[in-house]
Amino acid sequence: MTFSESGSATTGTRDAIGEVADGARRYIASHPLMSLGTLGGQAVLAVRTVQCLFTDALARRFQFREFIQQAAFMASTAFVPTIFVTIPIGVTLAIQFSLLAGQVGATSLAGAATGLAVIRQGAPLVAAVLLAAAVGSAVCADLGSRTMREEIDAMTVMGVSPIHRLVVPRFAAVIIVGIALTGLTSFVGFLAGYTFNVYMQNGTPGSFVATFSSFATIGDLLLALAKAVVFGAIVAIVSCHKGLSTRGGPAGVANSVNAAVVESILLLMTVNVVMTQLYIIVFPKASF
Template structure:
């Protein structure tokens, strides 16, 4: 009889890859479980309203100026580049439409969410990590207070609201920057600048933009809180959690943006 063959073992690199993929799926499942738990407690507004107000004030304070400083030169740069190309094609009056449509459809929700994730999200992760180090989260659980309900729910709704307002601010600031360079420096009439945008935009574009900004802000806050509440109990662990939260939030924002934009363009093809 032939001896029993030894069982085949996967290479070490394959085992590490499988382990990391399994850990990533488990972490993603835990992230969405925290989000659903936070949304489930939304109806108890009286218990988290003032924390929501404080978080809104904090996010507005740390994100408004950076968003304006980003949107103004961004709109001006797009106007200069598109205006130069459109001038060579004899369609310089279409620059305003290209600038504002790009701002409304793609730039505004992503820029607002990235600022929320970078400036506000890092502060949320640090705050949650500090609470974990000081055992405040465990103390809340001992007192029968759910940390997700009391801390994550108001931060998610605050980030979503502020992100939606920031998206509107990005559109206005970018349009002002594009208007200055396209009208003042390149000689396009104001009527032609805005007429091109109004001819290409639809009401549904604005609704989808605000929906994306709202969703991206909520995702940014959820990732920040989850990473901070599960970081290693050391200052180094908090720092790593901040970096990890920012990277994961950026990845999820771009992934959801691709999915939403694809579905929207399939449902409502752009008009020519």
């Protein structure tokens, strides 16, 4: 290799490294601002959606037909996957807690441990993740496609608010379906844990049910339902915001759906930890 060829190769390497460094600096400089803009837009959309929900309900302008259609579609989309995901999770929790109870000599408390794990943590999280993956992605894709076809702009020009017409019914439908899925997950999880403990691990049916009802209190069920409401609101707001802010054609719709699912799941996990810790702090006796 000659000196000129060596110098040109070195210069090309430096140019490539410089371009990578410039790209990294631009990403670091712009990404926090984009994140703050997204967070602010979602907060504004959440406030306006809740406000429009109450005003529409009081003024009797709520879009019941759209709400029924969306709720039926969401329920049919998430019902079967929720059951098939809940069963292995309930069985896994039953196995792990039964082994732990056997190691400490408290096999009779397997039902209590399964009840606390399923109702307080498992049911809301499973329902929320499936809500984000199945329902949230569908909502985001629907609104993203409408945005790309300029239907949202046309509605705005005609004086029809997209929040009143599209976001509010979906917001209410996601919350209702989230509550229903949480109840379904609690029942299926309990049934799976009971069946596996009694028929596969030779547990005592009466002991399982008695310890379950003793340790899994009404407060745990109320916590699960409260989580379902909050999780449903998060999924609805994130999915609607990503759909309405879609840019870039069909590829933009795919990117919006991916971003909506990822952001929803991250927020759900964070909010779940916060709500669980607050519940333990405020109601310490009910947490044991």
